[in-house]
Amino acid sequence: MAIPLKARPVQNDLGIVGWGWAGRYGLERYLYTLHRLTGLGVLFYLVLHIFATSTRIFGEPAWKATMGFLHHPAFRFGEYLVFAGFVFHALNGVRLIFQELGYLLGKPTPPVFPYSYGLRDFRPVAFLVVVLAVVGAFVAFCDMFLV
């Protein structure tokens, strides 16, 4: 069913392209995209991880071979990305859990001008998530590449 793109409602039907851009997104919407990417990334890692760590059942030589293989700089960098992604996903996830259950949004008010927006009123929480995630990623960077 090829509906011409122009005939569709733009906001909701851009598919994967819409993850990145579909109009004027606020900070929280980009955090959502990043939350999705990091979640899928960590899940992908988990699947490989279950296979990789299962080699321990074949004894020390098999384990050493696996670890030797994973010592390649590409995998080390991948492991760093997993850590940084996890830190962001966990922090933003805790924010989402609160806000999806109705906390950290303020009290509902009647729609009388000047309007109050729950998410926007609590934007410092979103900023805090970003700052803490950057700090966490930096500490992990030091742990892995500098010290």
Added chain:
Amino acid sequence: MKEGLGWFFQLFTGLFLVALLGVHMLGMHMDTLLPRFGMGYKDPLVFQEVLKRGHAPLFVAFYVVFLGLALYHGFYGLRAVLMEVWASSRTLSSINMLVWSLGLFLFFLGTAVSVGFFLV
């Protein structure tokens, strides 16, 4: 399963994963900075350490619970993404089948490895 319950359980597992995965990542990954402050492992990935953990009943229990929660949370999330990308009632049952079979397979594999390693 009721849709809302499955979602609530994803949030719930997320909270638990903060603790479980947090401990796992700090112990396994932050092996340079933490030992300097007298915490964590120095060489968590050498086989002797893997063996020690693998023969501690608490670690085995930890891994099986952790494995189950992480797989549920992650595959429920993948399901949500796929449902959005292929939004149609025809694809839903294929998506459900895909995430359940992959998730259960990985859960049994990981459990067998953890328990098997404990027993040898």
